[in-house]
Amino acid sequence: MTELDGDTTELSRPARRQAEIAAYVVKHGSVSANDLVEAFGVSVMTVHRDLDELERRGVVRKYRGGVTAQPTSVFESNVAYRLTTAQAEKMAIARHARTMIEPGMSVMLDDSTSALALVDLLEDITPLTVATNFLPAIAKLTGYRDVTLLALGGIYSATHDSFGGMPCAEAVEALNTDLLFCSVSAVSATHAFHQEQEIVLVKQAMLRAARTKVLLVDHVKLQRTALHRLAPLTDFDVVVVDEKTPAELIQAARDHGATVEVAKL
Template sequence: MAEDATAPAAGDAAGARERREKIRQRVVDEGFVHVKSLAEAFDVSVMTVHRDLDVLQSNGWLRKVRGGATAQPSAIYHGDVRHRLQAMAEAKRQLAQAASGLVSPGASIMIDESTTGLAVAELLPSLGPLTVITNFLAAVNLLAGKPGIDLIALGGAYYPAYDAFLGLRTSETIRSLHADVLFMSTTAITNGHCYHQSQETVAVKRALMDSADRRILLVDHSKFTKNGLHQLAALTAFDLVIVDSGTPQDQMAALRTRGVPLHVAGSGEPLP
């Protein structure tokens, strides 16, 4: 096994970046990878792998756990965007279909950096003309150049793991704009409140909420089993909360008891 150099040559930095990118891709592809297997695969020491994982974790690409690294989200790790795109795909499609019924031609639409919001974005070109405002690069790439879509891309500091622009500059730009409706999602719901993993995400989502006439929250049933660190808002702060048909009846009853304006996607009931 190769020895770690105490003073790496200039070319080693490029090699480390390439190795970390390969580690990131492997963790996302496999879901979990052992430190020892990474050390053997790249012919470096276990300590080097730990340093690589520390860098990748600090950039939000993965989460270190005992013995290795995972792409699975946690209370302090949002989850790689590629991993999130694959999760609850049918529920997100159901939610997006329901949300599309709230879109009127000529409206201005805000979409957050959620993959549920991306499912809504996929339907918008057929509903135009529309103005779409988003900080989610995946949505920008999806809608760029589409006929009938006047696209406003929100800049700021780019966060690769979210594939989105977040931070103070993003929030300031949002507050200079106004939209008819906001479609957004959340990482977790606990005791009738939305939670997220990062303060940067919360700040941008609050700015989006402040800049839209109507706030629509789209949540699949998995959100009720997750945890988050930073509270965003009560569900009652939204004009409508749309849940998928897989949401347990007792969970929906609890939401209605709290006064949450609720609609079940696919239920056949008319949208409020």
């Protein structure tokens, strides 16, 4: 499980350092333990502990005297990395998304950190029913009064800190929620994509189980590619982007029929 402080949207110091080490390794391709000691100002023992944890999560590969990065798709799936990226943009998108929620609604959240940013804004919109497969969101929501929490179980993934697989998809299929808030790895002018097929399986079940579907997309995701197509953007009732998103990309999505709203930072 990702090591978190009391606020689930913030990484603890060791976890943040591990995310920064992972980013450093990805940027440089292959580095030695001594390189990391110098770059981060920590001991060799601390570096090796961090690398052991990152290797356990499948983010890096250790070899004698150094470390190399896993493929970018694996790295970008890791929750420790995702919690450190585009934080201001995700909070702006979450504030915009909050305006769509009214007391008494049932809300489904996927295992994206974009949806997680919304969790801190739900406490004063109660009563609510919230369903999610994301463990950090579940941990946060257990402390909320007047929130009926539906924890969607399945096969636990330490990389994503969430539950998935067919058991989770089947649990989702049994529901019919008012709203779905979800995100993906990459977005084109016409479609939403994700790099992992097993994650797509659960997200597609969520799309079928919600009456109103909202896609939360920070501008960074418009500059990426991913292997598996989740759905056309027109399958979402609203696509929320942040204001750093280039105007031509917003217009291209609108020209293809998507409803795009821009969240102010």
